[in-house]
Amino acid sequence: MKKTIALLPGDGIGKEVVDVTVEVLKSVAEHFNHQFQFNYGLIGGDAIDQKGNPLPEETLEVCRNADAIILGAVGGPKWDQNPVELRPERGLLALRKELDLFANLRPVKTFESLLDSSPLKKEYVEGVDFVIVRELTGGLYFGKPSERIDYNGEEAVVDTLFYKRAEIERILVSAFEIAKTRRKHVTSVDKANVLESSRLWREVAEEVGARYPDVVLEHMLVDNAAMQLIRSPKQFDVIVTENMFGDILSDEGSMITGSLGMLSSASLSSSGLHLYEPVHGSAPDIAGKNIANPIATILSAAMMLRQSLGLEEEAKAIEKAVDNVLNSGLRTADLADGGKFATTTEIGEEIKNALADDYEIINIIN
Numbered sequence: 001m002k003k004t005i006a007l008l009p010g011d012g013i014g015k016e017v018v019d020v021t022v023e024v025l026k027s028v029a030e031h032f033n034h035q036f037q038f039n040y041g042l043i044g045g046d047a048i049d050q051k052g053n054p055l056p057e058e059t060l061e062v063c064r065n066a067d068a069i070i071l072g073a074v075g076g077p078k079w080d081q082n083p084v085e086l087r088p089e090r091g092l093l094a095l096r097k098e099l100d101l102f103a104n105l106r107p108v109k110t111f112e113s114l115l116d117s118s119p120l121k122k123e124y125v126e127g128v129d130f131v132i133v134r135e136l137t138g139g140l141y142f143g144k145p146s147e148r149i150d151y152n153g154e155e156a157v158v159d160t161l162f163y164k165r166a167e168i169e170r171i172l173v174s175a176f177e178i179a180k181t182r183r184k185h186v187t188s189v190d191k192a193n194v195l196e197s198s199r200l201w202r203e204v205a206e207e208v209g210a211r212y213p214d215v216v217l218e219h220m221l222v223d224n225a226a227m228q229l230i231r232s233p234k235q236f237d238v239i240v241t242e243n244m245f246g247d248i249l250s251d252e253g254s255m256i257t258g259s260l261g262m263l264s265s266a267s268l269s270s271s272g273l274h275l276y277e278p279v280h281g282s283a284p285d286i287a288g289k290n291i292a293n294p295i296a297t298i299l300s301a302a303m304m305l306r307q308s309l310g311l312e313e314e315a316k317a318i319e320k321a322v323d324n325v326l327n328s329g330l331r332t333a334d335l336a337d338g339g340k341f342a343t344t345t346e347i348g349e350e351i352k353n354a355l356a357d358d359y360e361i362i363n364i365i366n
């Protein structure tokens with residue numbers, strides 16, 4: 001199979017984790033006899049430095065001509081004082097909007113071998129398996145106005161939380177469709193006791209829920225949800241929520257697995273061109289040291305193989321290789337739990353070796 005994959009490494013550890021992921025994908029291509037064409041694009045701080053634009057038109061073209069997109073992360077202190085249109089994050093937000101990547105799936109599933117890596121007690125995290133369905137192209141992130149204002153002579157600021165009914169409806173439909181394939185439980189998270197946007201969200205959730213009689217719908221206020229994620233994370237199957245709440249809850253949820261460096265994601269679009277990215281950022285505090293955990297990005301690539309390229313066996317092979325490496329005790333520093341310390345590139349190499357071992361076994365059986 002011949003496929004084109006757009007690679008947008010971005011800034012900081014984004015480059016390091018994408019490099020390792022590409023090596024893993026090359027190894028998958030070799031073992032399974034595929035041809036993956038990798039086309040690179042600039043985004044974020046790097047794109048600002050080289051092109052004066054956090055999302056150059058060439059990058060959009062690279063994406064549009066691909067079967068799927070892998071992104072590392074954007075941002076860093078170098079650009080934090082830039083005007084808003086020259087911030088790295090602006091590039092990522094513009095890309096999400098431009099490609100209509102409205103449904104961000106963030107699975108939170110514990111690994112048996114990492115139960116001691118979570119700051120939560122083992123009995124609370126063992127068996128956790130839920131997915132956060134985060135609305136990604138609306139809400140506070142995109143509402144206008146968003147600016148500093150003069151308010152009767154006083155310095156003031158306004159951000160706008162804006163949603164069209166149709167935007168709320170389509171993300172809820174995505175969540176219910178996913179729930180149908182899982183344990184059939186949707187928790188819709190909002191702040192309906194305060195926000196009008198959340199009251200419309202709840203109304204639409206009820207309407208969409210009525211179309212899925214086999215799926216249980218529960219509403220939960222976001223402050224309670226933040227607490228319940230720690231108190232009893234096993235209660236969740238599918239969490240669906242608006243953009244900002246989903247951003248915050250997913251970083252919180254990552255610690256159930258032991259590290260933000262473990263959490264993968266898929267941003268699905270209306271057009272069928274999807275983007276895959278780790279949940280974490282560019283981690284300036286550890287960038288350039290070869291110590292970042294590449295697994296979030298490698299697992300995002302597995303999601304890409306499954307969802308965008310229809311390569312289920314290949315996706316499973318990566319997931320199994322990751323599992324085998326973690327079972328062997330190797331870990332990046334973020335997962336310090338008494339395992340053996342490994343660098344970013346060593347973890348990548350070990351995952352490639354695990355893939356190769358597995359492939360040999362498959363060949364022998366056949």
Ligand code: NAD
Nearest residue numbers: 073074075076260261280281282283284285286292293334
């Ligand atoms: P961050 O996710 O980059 O890092 C938070 C903490 O987690 C840091 O201590 C970091 O070292 C650690 N961490 C993150 N990923 C890790 C990994 N793979 N392995 C080991 N440790 C890891 O969040 P931040 O520090 O708040 O933000 C830094 C920059 O990244 C900001 O400019 C922010 O805007 C940007 N950001 C980008 C994205 C994205 O591109 N999708 C996501 C989040 C943050």
Ligand code: IPM
Nearest residue numbers: 074075089092093247279281
């Ligand atoms: C994420 C990030 C982004 C977001 C930032 C970098 C714009 O935190 O992908 O979770 O808030 O969506």
Ligand code: MN
Nearest residue numbers: 247248251279
């Ligand atoms: Mn985030």
